[in-house]
Amino acid sequence: MPLLxxxxxxxxxAAAEAGWDFPPAPPPEEFxxxxxxxxxxxxxxxxVTFSHWSHRxxxxxxxxxxxxxxxxxxxxxxxxxxxxxxxxxxxxxxxxKIAFGHVxxxxxxxxxxxxxxxxxxxxxxxxLPRTRSGNRIDWVSALEEKAIxxxxxxxxKPPPGITYEKTLLLESEWERVPPAIFSHKTHTAWLExxxxxxxxxxxxxxxxxxxxxxxNLAGEFxxxxxxxxxxxxxxxxxxxxxxxxxx
Amino acid sequence: xxxxxxIALLVPVFASFAFxxxxxxxxxxxxxxxxxxxxxxxxxxxxxxxxxFDHWLHRAFYTCRLCHVDIGFAMKANATGIKAxxxxxxxxxGTCHNGKMVHGNRKIFEACATKYTKDxxxxxxxxxxxxxxVRREYDFSAFIEKFPKERFxxxxxxxxxxxxxxIKPIDYIEGISVKRPPLATQKDFAIAAKVETMPxxxxxxxxxTVWNGxxxxxxxxxxxxxxxATKYSxxxxxxxxxxxxxxxxVAFPTxxxxxxxxxxxx
Numbered sequence: 001m002p003l004l005x006x007x008x009x010x011x012x013x014a015a016a017e018a019g020w021d022f023p024p025a026p027p028p029e030e031f032x033x034x035x036x037x038x039x040x041x042x043x044x045x046x047x048v049t050f051s052h053w054s055h056r057x058x059x060x061x062x063x064x065x066x067x068x069x070x071x072x073x074x075x076x077x078x079x080x081x082x083x084x085x086x087x088x089x090x091x092x093x094x095x096x097k098i099a100f101g102h103v104x105x106x107x108x109x110x111x112x113x114x115x116x117x118x119x120x121x122x123x124x125x126x127x128l129p130r131t132r133s134g135n136r137i138d139w140v141s142a143l144e145e146k147a148i149x150x151x152x153x154x155x156x157k158p159p160p161g162i163t164y165e166k167t168l169l170l171e172s173e174w175e176r177v178p179p180a181i182f183s184h185k186t187h188t189a190w191l192e193x194x195x196x197x198x199x200x201x202x203x204x205x206x207x208x209x210x211x212x213x214x215x216n217l218a219g220e221f222x223x224x225x226x227x228x229x230x231x232x233x234x235x236x237x238x239x240x241x242x243x244x245x246x247x
Numbered sequence: 248x249x250x251x252x253x254i255a256l257l258v259p260v261f262a263s264f265a266f267x268x269x270x271x272x273x274x275x276x277x278x279x280x281x282x283x284x285x286x287x288x289x290x291x292x293x294x295x296x297x298x299x300f301d302h303w304l305h306r307a308f309y310t311c312r313l314c315h316v317d318i319g320f321a322m323k324a325n326a327t328g329i330k331a332x333x334x335x336x337x338x339x340x341g342t343c344h345n346g347k348m349v350h351g352n353r354k355i356f357e358a359c360a361t362k363y364t365k366d367x368x369x370x371x372x373x374x375x376x377x378x379x380x381v382r383r384e385y386d387f388s389a390f391i392e393k394f395p396k397e398r399f400x401x402x403x404x405x406x407x408x409x410x411x412x413x414i415k416p417i418d419y420i421e422g423i424s425v426k427r428p429p430l431a432t433q434k435d436f437a438i439a440a441k442v443e444t445m446p447x448x449x450x451x452x453x454x455x456t457v458w459n460g461x462x463x464x465x466x467x468x469x470x471x472x473x474x475x476a477t478k479y480s481x482x483x484x485x486x487x488x489x490x491x492x493x494x495x496x497v498a499f500p501t502x503x504x505x506x507x508x509x510x511x512x513x
Contacts, residue, residue: 066502067398072272086388156398159505162446194502198485199272203442211270220270 020214022234023227028136029053029122032229033115038075046113052229053125053135054118057142060150061190061225067154068092072224092154133235140186150190162193173212178242200224275502278402279303279387282497284324285377293331295375302497303401304385307408308350310418311458311493317424318342322492331359340374342423400499406454416458432456436474437510441481447510468492 025031032052040047055064064070068089071077077089084091084102090110093099100106128147131138142148152158168182187196197203200221216223216233227233237243276283282302290297305314314320318339321327327339334341335358343350346357356373363371372381394413397404408414419426438448455464468489469477477489484491485501494501 069275069277071274076274078277153398156396158398159509162505162508163511164442164444166444193504198482200270202482203485204482215270224271 020217022217022232025133025232025234027116028134029119030116031134031232032056034074035113035115036074036079038077038079040111045107046111048110049112049114049117050110051118053137054121056139056150056190057125057128057148058150059154060152062192062195063151063154065195066192067156073219131231131235131238133238134231139231140189143189158192161188164188164193172240178240180239181241182239278391278400281400281500282306286325286327286329287377288325288328289330290375295371296379297377298374299377300374303387303391303403306405306416306458306497307390307414308416310416310460312460312463313416313418313420313424316460316462317420331361334359335361342420397499397503399503405499406457409457418460430456430461440508446505446508448507449509450507 026033034050034052035047036050037047065072069077070089079089081102083089084094087095091102094102096103100109125135125137129138129141129145130136139148143150152161165183165185165188167184170180170182172179211221213233215221217227219227222239223233231238233239279301284300284302285297286300287297315322319327320339329339333339334344337345340358342348343355344358346354348355356370358374359371360367372379391401391403395404395407395411396402405414409416418424433452435449435451435453438450440447465472471477479489483489485495487495490507491501499506
């Protein structure tokens with residue numbers, strides 16, 4: 001019996017390795033959009049729609065994911081109406097001063113259960129540099145060219161950032177696939193070190209070499225952001241620049 | 248024979264788990280949860296809930312050194328092995344929580360008893376409160392409202408709160424602490440980072456001795472008093488060793504990289 005179990009694990013691993021595929025791509029105006037429903041339906045209100053594209057043009061990732069302590073997975077942060085009213089989470093900005101308030105006539109602006117809510121505003125971003133996947137917006141270039149200037153903090157100013165600009169060459173697990181090039185600089189423009197280190201990527205040299213594409217696709221490692229919010233992994237060449245063709 | 252085959256097959260599977268970091272994000276404690284210690288060595292045998300100890304409340308009134316050196320609390324949860332009998336004899340929590348010690352204009356409530364009425368149980372729940380719905384005497388948000396803000400941990404800049412006199416932590420208890428002449432504190436010094444282009448760490452003895460004196464860190468955590476005598480890495484710090492003995496769980500967390508790595512390398 002234990003032998004069978006061991007063999008099953010091995011078979012399963014092999015099957016998963018052979019059979020991975022990309023999830024279907026949502027329309028550009030819905031890429032990075034979430035429906036938050038930790039307690040909404042239970043409390044008889046519609047789930048909250050949240051669009052990353054409408055927020056990331058004004059705020060870097062670290063504002064919400066460090067300063068405001070939003071988790072990197074939907075329905076994990078313990079957002080409640082009371083917390084929002086007390087100026088935590090969404091309420092840090094949605095206070096009627098920085099952004100629309102958490103008051104009666106505005107409920108349906110968020111609690112509408114519609115993932116594509118306000119897609120008519122998406123064309124406002126049409127002047128930003130283009131790319132071929134995700135929101136079809138090249139957010140990295142948009143920031144570099146100063147087409148957008150998202151804020152790096154909200155209330156508590158962080159000490160001057162660490163300028164760590166090393167570019168890493170990550171060898172691929174398959175012979176035919178050229179290495180991925182990782183730039184710290186393009187990441188620290190949006191994030192701070194502790195958004196990724198040490199939880200997602202430890203800091204010991206060459207100890208992340210075992211992470212594989214299928215783990216990324218399962219939402220681990222690079223996949224914590226890339227696929228759901230940051231550009232999706234279908235855009236192979238953006239990480240593996242020496243790859244020949246677009247699948 | 249078969250057993251060996253199974254082990255041989257499973258070893259590579261488990262080895263891959265051993266090397267696997269989580270690859271995902273853990274839940275970050277909320278400001279009021281940061282520094283919370285759950286003590287449960289003997290609580291359940293006494294039929295009580297575990298003790299919930301909040302650092303944020305105590306550190307506003309007392310220095311770290313007072314509890315962790317003079318009173319002798321270990322630096323790891325549940326490593327002290329506190330017993331009700333110890334508290335009743337005036338050790339550990341009972342050093343202050345004895346119904347006699349005065350703080351401000353009131354007596355500090357007494358911890359632990361062998362005989363108690365049903366009404367007294369409410370007093371037990373003051374501390375044995377983990378998982379209980381106890382109305383707290385100090386509300387976190389109200390308590391920290393006027394304190395200078397910081398990004399992580401409790402969201403409080405404790406160092407600044409002390410510097411500006413918003414809090415005046417007590418460092419001496421009659422009969423427990425020893426009166427000593429203050430030592431001249433060393434100057435700040437830089438610790439080179441191991442990774443190229445990472446800013447160096449600027450370590451300030453002055454900032455640390457306010458809370459810790461010398462003896463909280465030396466010689467147990469940092470053996471030598473000579474610079475460079477103790478070798479450690481960032482990975483060990485993340486694991487809760489060296490600086491991580493405090494800066495992972497109670498003092499501002501390691502997420503705040505730039506707070507230590509402040510000196511840019513040319």
